[in-house]
Amino acid sequence: MIQKPSKELTLIVYNTPKPPKYIKLNKGLLKLLVFAIPFLLIVSLLFSFTTSVVMKRKLEQAKSKEPRIITSLKEDKAKLESELAQLKAVNTELTNKISQGSSSAPASALALFSTPVGYEDVTELEKAKLENMSAxxxxxxxxxxxxxxxxxxxxxxxxxxxxxxxxxxxxxSFHPQRSLSLENNKLDFSKGESFVVSRFRPVIAEFEKPSGLSVWYKVFIFSRSGDLISYKVAGPYQVN
Structure with a gap:
């Protein structure tokens, strides 16, 4: 009768003068260990290598972003410092005006506006120029x-x-759009269209089309502290 192959492996350990010891091992378990240990070792090495590569790339990306972040922060700081300097200058100017009192202004140019304390007409200094007017x-x-x-x-x-x-x-009618009433019959200069300009700035103002045959425009440019920087009348323009 043919015997089936045994699923166990028997090891005989001789340790004289003691009797030999028999150690039985499962063949399936041995095969699993032979293949599993190298496989786990390879997977572990691959995981370690992949993790190190990913971390290295993230570190390089972080280092590459660092100069851009620093540059952006420096630009924001410079912008804030510039705005702070402007605010300090306006505050100083207003303080000086209040201490000196108000000065006279052409009624024809400012009849519509409530002028601040210490207002000055500085149009003669020509801080701003208005050119290329068209309708x-x-x-x-x-x-x-x-x-x-x-x-x-x-x-x-x-x-x-x-x-x-x-x-x-x-x-x-006004730009920016505003309205007058019996209770509020003056315009606040600071409700105008805000601007900061280095060289020049195109200005576009939209109005409802007038019903008359001709139209005029009056342009008022005020400083942050309320001084009249520039004033100009344009027209008449023929309405078509």
């Missing part, structure tokens, strides 16, 4: 354009507020 009329809209030029020296930025008034046949 374009569409089906229901009127579009008034001009270029605002910074005329300051030493690359100093010009900042302030723009207000534009459209006149036509006893009708009046």
């Amino acid at each position: 374009n009329f569409k089906q229901k809209k009127a579009e008034f354009r001009f270029d605002l030029l910074n005329n300051l020296d030493n690359d100093e930025k010009l900042a302030g507020y723009i207000s534009i008034v459209q006149f036509s046949d006893n009708q009046m």
